[in-house]
Every structure is written in C-alpha cells, then in structure tokens.
Amino acid sequence: MDAGDGMLPCCVAGGGPAGLMLGYLLARAGVRVTVLEKHDDFLRDFRGDTIHPSTLTVLQDVGLLEAFLALPHQEIAELSGDVYGQPVTIADFRHLPAPRPFLVLIPQWDFLDFLAREAQRFPGFTLRMGTRASGVIEEGGRIVGVQVESREGRSELRAGLVVAADGRHSTLAPDAGLERVDTGAPIDVLWFRLPRDAAHDPARTGGTIRPGALLVTLNRDTYWQCAFVIPKGALEQVRQEGIAAFRERVARTTDFLADSVDALRGWDDVKLLNVQISHLRRWWREGLLCIGDAAHPMSPVGGVGINLAIQDAVAAANLLAEPLRQGSLRAEHLEAVQRRREWPARVTQRVQVAVQNEVLSPVLARSSAPARTPLAVTLLQRLPTLRRLPARLVGIGVRPERVRSGRAAS
Numbered sequence: 526m527d528a529g530d531g532m533l534p535c536c537v538a539g540g541g542p543a544g545l546m547l548g549y550l551l552a553r554a555g556v557r558v559t560v561l562e563k564h565d566d567f568l569r570d571f572r573g574d575t576i577h578p579s580t581l582t583v584l585q586d587v588g589l590l591e592a593f594l595a596l597p598h599q600e601i602a603e604l605s606g607d608v609y610g611q612p613v614t615i616a617d618f619r620h621l622p623a624p625r626p627f628l629v630l631i632p633q634w635d636f637l638d639f640l641a642r643e644a645q646r647f648p649g650f651t652l653r654m655g656t657r658a659s660g661v662i663e664e665g666g667r668i669v670g671v672q673v674e675s676r677e678g679r680s681e682l683r684a685g686l687v688v689a690a691d692g693r694h695s696t697l698a699p700d701a702g703l704e705r706v707d708t709g710a711p712i713d714v715l716w717f718r719l720p721r722d723a724a725h726d727p728a729r730t731g732g733t734i735r736p737g738a739l740l741v742t743l744n745r746d747t748y749w750q751c752a753f754v755i756p757k758g759a760l761e762q763v764r765q766e767g768i769a770a771f772r773e774r775v776a777r778t779t780d781f782l783a784d785s786v787d788a789l790r791g792w793d794d795v796k797l798l799n800v801q802i803s804h805l806r807r808w809w810r811e812g813l814l815c816i817g818d819a820a821h822p823m824s825p826v827g828g829v830g831i832n833l834a835i836q837d838a839v840a841a842a843n844l845l846a847e848p849l850r851q852g853s854l855r856a857e858h859l860e861a862v863q864r865r866r867e868w869p870a871r872v873t874q875r876v877q878v879a880v881q882n883e884v885l886s887p888v889l890a891r892s893s894a895p896a897r898t899p900l901a902v903t904l905l906q907r908l909p910t911l912r913r914l915p916a917r918l919v920g921i922g923v924r925p926e927r928v929r930s931g932r933a934a935s
C-alpha cells in the first residue's frame with residue numbers, strides 16, 4: 526500500500542536508472558511516489574555498468590557518494606585504444622571539473638539495489654517489484670494512471686502524474702500516442718564476457734581497431750566485458766560463419782584475448798544489442814511524462830545512456846517536486862522538463878551518429894590498414910590536452926544537472 530491519504534501524486538513505471546533516481550529524489554523532497562518494476566529483481570543481463578563523473582556529482586549532491594563508493598567497484602581514469610597497432614589514449618578523465626574525475630565500473634544491479642535501498646529510507650517511497658504497467662488510463666483527454674499486472678492479478682493505479690521510465694522498448698509512450706522519430710543506426714553490437722588473466726592481461730579499458738573490426742574491452746578485473754561492433758543486421762551472416770570463425774575474429778582483433786576466446790562455447794554466450802537511436806517528438810501529455818531511454822534511446826557509443834537517464838531524472842525532480850508536493854502540477858511543468866533535457870539528449874545523439882557514420886562504419890568497411898596513421902590518432906598522441914574533450918563529453922556531457930529539489934524535513 527502507498528503511504529499517506531488521497532490520490533497518489535506520482536507513479537513511475539520502470540525501475541531502471543531514470544525511474545529509481547526520480548523516485549529517490551521525489552521521495553527525498555517529500556513527494557509520495559510509487560515505482561513499478563516489472564522484474565522481480567535487478568539482476569539481469571549486462572546493460573551497461575558505467576557510472577560517470579556527472580552521476581557521481583549527483584550522488585555527492587544528495588550525500589550518497591561515500592556510501593556508493595564503499596561498494597565494490599573499479600575506477601577508470603582513462604580510456605585507451607590500439608588503432609591499427611598504434612597505442613593511443615582516447616580520453617583522460619583526470620582533469621574533469623568533478624569531485625571524482627573517473628568512471629566507476631559497477632554491475633548495474635548493484636547500483637539499482639543501492640538506489641532502491643536508499644530511497645526506501647523515505648516514508649513516501651514505495652517500490653513494487655514484479656509489477657508491470659501494462660497500459661495508460663486516459664480520462665477526459667488526460668492520463669490519470671496505469672493499468673497494473675502482478676502476481677496478485679490486474680488492477681489500476683491512479684496518480685496525478687505517470688512517469689514512463691520504461692526504457693528503450695517503452696510501451697507506455699506509444700500507448701499514450703506519443704510519436705517516435707527514428708534516426709536509425711548503421712551498427713549492431715555483440716556483447717560477451719571472456720575470462721581475464723590479471724597476471725598477464727593488460728590493465729587498460731578501451732578498444733582495438735583493426736581493418737574491418739572494432740572490439741571494446743572493459744576491464745572487470747576477473748573478466749573482460751567485450752563489445753564487438755558489426756554492421757547493422759549482420760548477425761545472421763556472422764552466425765552462419767560459425768562460432769569458431771567468430772572466436773578467431775575476436776582473437777585476431779585483440780591478441781591478448783587469444784588464450785581466453787575458447788570460453789565462448791556457443792551463440793548463447795553472445796548477446797545482440799540492436800542499436801537504435803530515436804526520440805519522442807513530444808515527451809509529455811497532460812498527466813504523463815517520458816524520461817530516459819523511453820524518451821530518447823541512445824547508441825552505446827560513449828556509454829552514456831545511464832548517465833543521461835540520471836540527468837533527466839534530476840531535471841524532472843528539480844522542476845516537478847514542488848508542484849507535485851503542492852498539488853499544483855500543470856502541463857507547463859512537463860513541457861519545461863522536455864525543454865531542459867531535449868537539447869542535451871539530441872546533441873549527444875548527433876555526436877553518436879557522427880561517430881557511427883564517420884568512424885565506425887568506415888572501419889567496418891576497410892579490408893586493409895590505412896597507409897598512414899589516422900590524423901585523429903596522431904593529434905591525440907601529440908596533444909594530451911585534446912584527450913580532455915572526449916573525456917568531458919563522455920564523463921560530464923552537455924548541460925550537466927545539479928540536484929536542486931530539496932530534502933523534506935523528517
């Protein structure tokens with residue numbers, strides 16, 4: 526049951542980074558909020574494990590940074606690469622204007638568990654796991670709640686505001702009639718893990734580029750989290766060539782993986798990320814707001830999806846906590862959230878499109894190494910200050926948010 530009397534001010538559908546952070550911030554500001562998460566726990570397939578300096582700053586704003594950093598994690602100060610045999614530092618986070626200038630690698634479920642635990646300290650916060658929002662309830666032209674499915678059966682949850690934070694495959698946004706604009710993407714990504722030999726393997730987190738191949742390797746201490754980029758829709762062809770041929774391609778691309786590729790026993794060990802970039806033309810209707818991937822699914826380029834989702838949640842809490850508490854929420858407040866966050870999301874997506882089209886697609890199309898070292902590699906090698914630009918884009922992004930929604934007196 527929800528705490529308090531009267532109509533629930535806010536229901537958030539989706540307990541991912543966006544939904545849980547928004548639930549946390551609203552409850553902290555004294556707003557009653559119920560978060561619905563369709564899964565029974567947060568322990569799912571790999572969905573990205575990077576927490577960036579912008580999110581660490583948000584955690585510091587709410588006094589959670591030290592507790593978060595007490596969880597087992599890794600700290601990454603730079604991203605490095607091997608481009609046709611040339612070593613290069615791509616991004617150096619050490620100079621970022623942030624309290625902790627590094628990326629944190631932590632399993633996403635640990636991060637979500639942490640947020641849920643902290644949110645539950647506030648009396649107004651309710652988390653209903655194993656509970657799916659199966660559709661919106663519309664009355665008189667506005668959204669007034671969601672239909673809910675759980676083990677207990679079907680019911681309705683009515684709320685002054687429904688926030689759709691239900692991710693890149695959002696069903697609530699189309700159910701509410703919000704139009705999606707698809708930008709498309711020329712790549713897909715194959716994700717898999719390989720064991721890491723701490724004594725012999727390099728320590729770096731980064732990527733390797735070879736003619737026709739690009740492999741990202743995240744150092745997770747005991748294993749490598751790998752992302753192999755393929756042309757859009759090429760999975761069937763890769764599968765037809767067989768798992769042995771794929772192992773051989775991985776080993777040829779990144780030689781330190783040659784001894785561990787045998788751990789890939791079959792295609793069940795390899796997960797496809799169908800890359801899509803899109804955005805909602807309008808993020809809201811009366812009674813409903815979409816944030817995070819539900820509003821703007823991102824490409825994995827730069828690994829910024831979690832952090833943009835968090836930034837949306839912070840902006841939404843900054844703009845909505847007070848009107849929700851006062852019961853004075855109007856359409857202009859929802860429109861203000863889109864106005865604040867649409868530009869950063871679209872700029873980031875444009876950079877991702879440029880990287881996909883100008884860097885990744887040409888690499889995948891090459892059959893031999895270029896005769897000369899690419900100019901970007903030479904510049905990054907010679908001018909260390911240049912490495913601060915990608916670090917800033919990845920680590921902080923455009924228009925970073927600070928928490929302004931207050932903390933209710935307890």
Ligand SMILES: Cc1cc2nc3c(=O)[nH]c(=O)nc-3n(C[C@H](O)[C@H](O)[C@H](O)COP(=O)(O)OP(=O)(O)OC[C@H]3O[C@@H](n4cnc5c(N)ncnc54)[C@H](O)[C@@H]3O)c2cc1C
Nearest residue numbers: 539541542543563572573658691692817818828829830831
């Ligand atoms: C393989 C992969 C690797 C990635 N790597 C990175 C990375 O390294 N760094 C990074 O920053 N980003 C990464 N991303 C992107 C990142 O995961 C997303 O951008 C981010 O999680 C978006 O957060 P969100 O809260 O908007 O949505 P999600 O994380 O998708 O959360 C949505 C939540 O809503 C729940 N849900 C869905 N529908 C309903 C419903 N109807 N009712 C109730 N609950 C519902 C889902 O179970 C889920 O928990 C990766 C994504 C994938 C798929």
